[in-house]
Amino acid sequence: MDVAAELGLDTQTLIPQGHYKAKIPLSAERTGGKRGKLIVVTGITPTPAGEGKTTTTVGMAQGFGRLGKKVVATLREPSLGPIFGIKGGGTGGGLSLVEPQDEVNIHFTGDAHAVGSAHNLLAALTDNVAQRGQIPGFGPTGITWRRVTDVEDRALRTIGSPMRESGFDIVTASEIMAVLALSSSLENLRERLSRIVVGLSDSGEPVTAEDVNAVGSMMSLLRYAIQPNIVQTTEGQAVIVHAGPFGNIAHGCSSVVGDRIALGYADYVLTEAGFGADLGFEKFMHIKARFNGLEPSGAVIVATVRALRSHGGALRRELDTPSEERVQRGMANLVHLIGAIRSFGLPVVVALNRFPSDTEGELAIVKQGCEEAGAFAAVDTRVFTEGGAGGVDLAEAVIEATSGDDPEITYMYPEDASIRDKVLALAQKMYGADDVSWAPSTRRPLRRYTELGWSDLPVCMAKTHLSISHNPRLKGRPSGYTFEVNDVRASVGAGFIYPIAGSIMTMPGLPGSPRALDVDAAGNILGL
Numbered sequence: 184m185d186v187a188a189e190l191g192l193d194t195q196t197l198i199p200q201g202h203y204k205a206k207i208p209l210s211a212e213r214t215g216g217k218r219g220k221l222i223v224v225t226g227i228t229p230t231p232a233g234e235g236k237t238t239t240t241v242g243m244a245q246g247f248g249r250l251g252k253k254v255v256a257t258l259r260e261p262s263l264g265p266i267f268g269i270k271g272g273g274t275g276g277g278l279s280l281v282e283p284q285d286e287v288n289i290h291f292t293g294d295a296h297a298v299g300s301a302h303n304l305l306a307a308l309t310d311n312v313a314q315r316g317q318i319p320g321f322g323p324t325g326i327t328w329r330r331v332t333d334v335e336d337r338a339l340r341t342i343g344s345p346m347r348e349s350g351f352d353i354v355t356a357s358e359i360m361a362v363l364a365l366s367s368s369l370e371n372l373r374e375r376l377s378r379i380v381v382g383l384s385d386s387g388e389p390v391t392a393e394d395v396n397a398v399g400s401m402m403s404l405l406r407y408a409i410q411p412n413i414v415q416t417t418e419g420q421a422v423i424v425h426a427g428p429f430g431n432i433a434h435g436c437s438s439v440v441g442d443r444i445a446l447g448y449a450d451y452v453l454t455e456a457g458f459g460a461d462l463g464f465e466k467f468m469h470i471k472a473r474f475n476g477l478e479p480s481g482a483v484i485v486a487t488v489r490a491l492r493s494h495g496g497a498l499r500r501e502l503d504t505p506s507e508e509r510v511q512r513g514m515a516n517l518v519h520l521i522g523a524i525r526s527f528g529l530p531v532v533v534a535l536n537r538f539p540s541d542t543e544g545e546l547a548i549v550k551q552g553c554e555e556a557g558a559f560a561a562v563d564t565r566v567f568t569e570g571g572a573g574g575v576d577l578a579e580a581v582i583e584a585t586s587g588d589d590p591e592i593t594y595m596y597p598e599d600a601s602i603r604d605k606v607l608a609l610a611q612k613m614y615g616a617d618d619v620s621w622a623p624s625t626r627r628p629l630r631r632y633t634e635l636g637w638s639d640l641p642v643c644m645a646k647t648h649l650s651i652s653h654n655p656r657l658k659g660r661p662s663g664y665t666f667e668v669n670d671v672r673a674s675v676g677a678g679f680i681y682p683i684a685g686s687i688m689t690m691p692g693l694p695g696s697p698r699a700l701d702v703d704a705a706g707n708i709l710g711l
Contacts, residue, residue, distance in 0.1 A: 186415045190253060191448045198410070200292045203283045206410040207423070209368065209440060213447030219253070220480040220585050221446060223472075224455045225464035225524070227486040227517050228494065228651055228658075230502060234487045235276065235536040235567065239574075240455045242279035242566020243483070243534070243581070245418040246574030247451055250582070254420055255445035256281075257454040259437045260295060260412075260427040261288045262355045263333040265691075267699035272708070278570030280417045285708065287414060287424060294363070295333060295354055295427065297408040301401040302331045302357045308397045309381045309390075314346060318394060320384040323347045328381040331357045337692030352689040353429070359401070361433040361677035363408060364426035367440060367475060372409055376401050379676035387631065392676070411441040418571050421449070430457030431687050432645050433677065434466035439475045451581070453483075458648035460484055460520040461613050468527055469594060469641045470679055478592050481530045481559075481585040483577070486517050488541045491549065494659040503540040510545045514552040515660035519651065521556040523613050528593050530584040533561040534577050559584040598639060602629055605642040606668060606682055614651050616666035625671045625682075632673055632680060643679035645687045653684035 184194045187205065198206040224243075226236045240256050247254035258281065261273030272288045274281040281287050290296070306328050313323045323346035331354045332339060339351035354360060358379055366372035377393035384390060392398055411425040423445055425438040435457025445452040456463030464482065472478045489502040494516040495509030517533070524531045533553045535546065546563070553561035560580040565573030596608040603621070610616040621629075632638055649655040653667055670683040693699070701709040 186419055186421050187413055190255065190421045192413075197413070200412070201286065204286065204292060204412060204414045206292060206407065207413055207444055208410055212440070212444045216447070218446045219449040219452050220589075221442065221452050221454060221477060222481050222483060222581055222585065223464060223467055223479045224453055224483045224485065225460040226458070226484060227490050227520060228459040228461065229648065230490050230493045231499070231649065232502070234485055234490050236455060236485045237273060238275040238277065238279050238567055239485045239534050239536050239564055240453050241275040241281060241416050241422070242564060242570060242574035243577050244420045244422070244453055245279060245416050245566070245571025246576075246578035248416075248418055248420045249571045249575055250578055252578070252582075253448065253450045255423055255449040255452050256416070256420065257423045257425070257437045257441045257445055257452060259435070259455065259457065260291055260424050262295065262353065262427055263289070266708070267334065267697055277567030278417055279566040279574070281422050281424065282415055282417060289708070291424070292412050294408040294412070294425070297404050298357055298360045298363060299331050299333055299354045301404040302354070302359045304400055304404065305359075305379070305381065305392055305395075305397045306330045308400070309395050310346065312395045313382070318384070318390060320386055321382060321390050325384060325390070326382040335691045335693050337690065340690045350690070353691060355427050355429040356432045356689040358433075358674045358677050359405075360426060361428040361674060363405065364428045364434070364436060364438045365471065365475075365677055366409060367443070369406065369409065372405060373398060373402055375676045375678065377676075380673065389635065389675075409440065411438060411444060429689075430462055430648060432681060432689055433674070434470045434643055434679070435463045436467050436471050439471060439477065442477055443475075460524055461651045462644070462646070462648055464524060465595075465609065465613050466643055468592075470643060473594065473641070474678075478589070479529060480589050481532065481581060482524050483532050483534050483581060484517070484520060484524065485534045485536055486549065487536050487538060488545045488549065489538055491517065496658070503538070505540060505542045505545060507542075507544050507548060510548050513659060514549065516651065516658070517549070518552055518556040519615060519660040521553065521558050525557050526593065526595070526612065528590040530559045530590070531557070532577070532580045532584050533558050534564050535561055537563055537565050598641075602632065602638050602642065602671070602680055602682070606644070609642065609644060610666040614653075614666055615660055615662045616652065616664055619666045619668060622669045625668060628671050628673075632671075637673055637675060637680060640673070640675075640678055640680050643674070643681040644684065645681045646684040647687075655685070
């Protein structure tokens, strides 16, 4: 409560969820008066190990705190799948953590469970309506809505029943999770839920959650989940952790309501976007910011020398082996992403997340390359080992970069462009491709989406996070290639069209040595 009170929140209205976390009522949003500056935190195209974006965001928030600034970090809620799979926890690391990290990582305030319950209730109600023939022309074979679970389980990717073949996705891939993240109010949540398409009739007409009378029951499960959750950093700065949509299938950003509430109380709000800038940042701008009054004042892109080595040709076992030559080659990736962010009109600060294997020669190459690419600054950060002290220089650079008037934002495509033209714009401007090829199977849905009036929705590209392109093997800055789209689907409730490029897994499998084995006798997860 002390953290909330220091921020200016009325602690009498907060809803405690134990001793160290609470929910913020939507009525806490301030609609008038001075608002803080919104800074979007993104990253370089990552290695499979990740580059420490959350750790950097938390450490930077602590750096702002040491400078006497009111700051809030807004983050996605960690998912049980990665926690017990290959990635581990999602609350930062070292001396830059979200606390209480064990509770945030496991169960938290139950929001993800509410999403999974609402999703599967909708599936059950849809099956029931279809089986009983309550909607003319809509039977079990017309259902497109799958089920979800929060555990990585490859055996559930495809399942069969007497009615039809279906399967499970991970909870973070649920459209309801994206709906929760993008809803601006309870009324907007209801509107979005009602538009969710659960299947098609024999004539090809969409059947919605409203058609199967599921909206009221889903609202009863989600009415508290839409309230943002407040916790804190290791050094006592406020953190709002709320919603956790997949960064591949969905837009990979925390909630709209969380950012809006934070902006009414803080000088600076640091909001993290999932994966690299070609995914999380782009989707933040075109899907979250553009339609919700959340256009940022600046951007921070987190980079590491080891990721640049990877983009310069280093194998995974060589990521900690210094190589100025590989770093120089790998700079093409970072330079391209800096340019893409700047094309929106935003000042860019590069946060160089330091690792023990970094050399001064490699760091000099990175800083010079960032300066030549037009970045406002490239700043060393040591937030893992030093906490807020290691993030002060980064915080100062962000303050200086955003000290003037807010920039005028330029987007990569107009809202009323066709789906094909939106994808072409992203492919050429963000992914470095020359052209786009569309699989023959995409022609019918593209035509149908246009007929239904869905073509005005923004595009949410589903593609690999390991390359700027659709091919995870293409490192650095691929160019002169054709971006291949093999499917296109609609998340009408969330409010976007998602073309699929390459192979996207919506239900991961566990690795050979899952993190679920790293638990002590008392049930404490080790190495969060």
